[in-house]
Amino acid sequence: MHRHFLLCFQQPAAALVFSITLLLLALATPTSVQARQSSQAQQDVQPTSQTAAFRWPGEEFYYTVRINGAEAMRASVRVGQVRNQNNRSYVPISGNAQSTGFFHAIYPLDDRANTFFNPQTFLPLRSEKTFHEKGQTRSYFVDYFQDSYLARIEKTRNNSTLQTRANIPGNTHDMLTWIYELRTAPPFEIGQKFSYFVYDGWSLSRIDFTVRAKEDVYTPMGWFKGWKLDFRREIVHAAKGRSEPPAKGPAPPTISVRESGRHSGSFWVSRDENRLPIKLRINTLLGAGEALLIKYQPARTSK
Numbered sequence: 001m002h003r004h005f006l007l008c009f010q011q012p013a014a015a016l017v018f019s020i021t022l023l024l025l026a027l028a029t030p031t032s033v034q035a036r037q038s039s040q041a042q043q044d045v046q047p048t049s050q051t052a053a054f055r056w057p058g059e060e061f062y063y064t065v066r067i068n069g070a071e072a073m074r075a076s077v078r079v080g081q082v083r084n085q086n087n088r089s090y091v092p093i094s095g096n097a098q099s100t101g102f103f104h105a106i107y108p109l110d111d112r113a114n115t116f117f118n119p120q121t122f123l124p125l126r127s128e129k130t131f132h133e134k135g136q137t138r139s140y141f142v143d144y145f146q147d148s149y150l151a152r153i154e155k156t157r158n159n160s161t162l163q164t165r166a167n168i169p170g171n172t173h174d175m176l177t178w179i180y181e182l183r184t185a186p187p188f189e190i191g192q193k194f195s196y197f198v199y200d201g202w203s204l205s206r207i208d209f210t211v212r213a214k215e216d217v218y219t220p221m222g223w224f225k226g227w228k229l230d231f232r233r234e235i236v237h238a239a240k241g242r243s244e245p246p247a248k249g250p251a252p253p254t255i256s257v258r259e260s261g262r263h264s265g266s267f268w269v270s271r272d273e274n275r276l277p278i279k280l281r282i283n284t285l286l287g288a289g290e291a292l293l294i295k296y297q298p299a300r301t302s303k
Contacts, residue, residue, distance in 0.1 A: 054091060054119035056180075057081045060297035061277070065097065068287040072103040075291065081301065082119050091119045093176050109133040115176040122181045127174040129201060140201035146170045148250045149241065153201055167238040167253040168204060172197045178207070183275040188227055190214075197236075206234045206255075209267070217268050217279050220294045224278050225271040235259035265289075 061077035080092035094114040099107060114128040127142040138157040145151065151166045173181070178196040185194070192211040197204065208231060215228040235258045241251030265282035269275040278293045 056299040058300035062295035063291045117177045124174040142201045169197045226268040229267045233263040
């Protein structure tokens with residue numbers, strides 16, 4: 001039994017961690033602002049006045065992540081201030097997920113992610129992910145060019161680097177940014193359906209949501225009035241689009257489903273104007289995974 005569990009757990013743990021924690025929201029402090037800039041240029045970046053479209057600078061979230069009822073990880077989340085560089089506004093989100101207890105003993109991990117996104121459209125500009133798992137380190141850096149329906153990817157593992165490109169839809173998010181579009185969407189109605197395209201550096205997904213019910217959720221912070229959303233994650237392929245004359249320039253890609261139902265589960269957000277992500281339950285190869293909000297620091301602007 002233990003051998004079977006270990007074999008299952010040694011399947012790419014990063015996929016599990018980020019399915020639970022990054023699908024939930026975001027991952028720690030906005031420090032490595034590498035969004036296509038040199039380190040010296042980064043030092044010159046200063047917060048600007050808050051963009052009206054973005055209401056949550058300075059938020060902090062803390063989650064416990066459980067698998068089959070046992071705590072496996074803790075995830076911390078921090079959102080940066082709206083910043084401006086080269087006449088472009090962006091918001092950094094970053095954080096980390098760390099293994100705990102029994103899971104740490106058999107598969108220690110310290111996974112980190114940084115995303116830089118447009119505070120008006122909520123679409124990502126750049127995504128950075130670094131996985132430290134069982135003594136191995138690998139990184140994914142993705143630059144998003146939605147107007148060109150293109151993503152540029154740099155993958156590093158064991159001192160080996162691979163650079164590739166991927167076709168993406170023009171409204172593609174990364175695993176951190178879709179939640180902000182959801183939080184600003186019009187009022188929910190039971191039975192309502194909507195979807196987001198997500199590219200994380202290795203797979204293009206479409207996450208399909210259905211607003212299922214109004215449901216209260218208990219957390220260590222107390223009770224939240226919430227919305228329950230059921231979701232299903234499809235792995236899709238984007239084939240390069242072709243412009244029809246007389247149109248010129250890049251064309252939207254053609255989307256087809258590669259793998260149906262990679263993950264499914266439920267997601268709860270608070271039933272107020274902030275739509276705080278308070279709980280996620282997802283079906284995984286290891287069983288039921290759950291992330292639950294245990295602490296929240298409201299948005300605040302820099303002084």
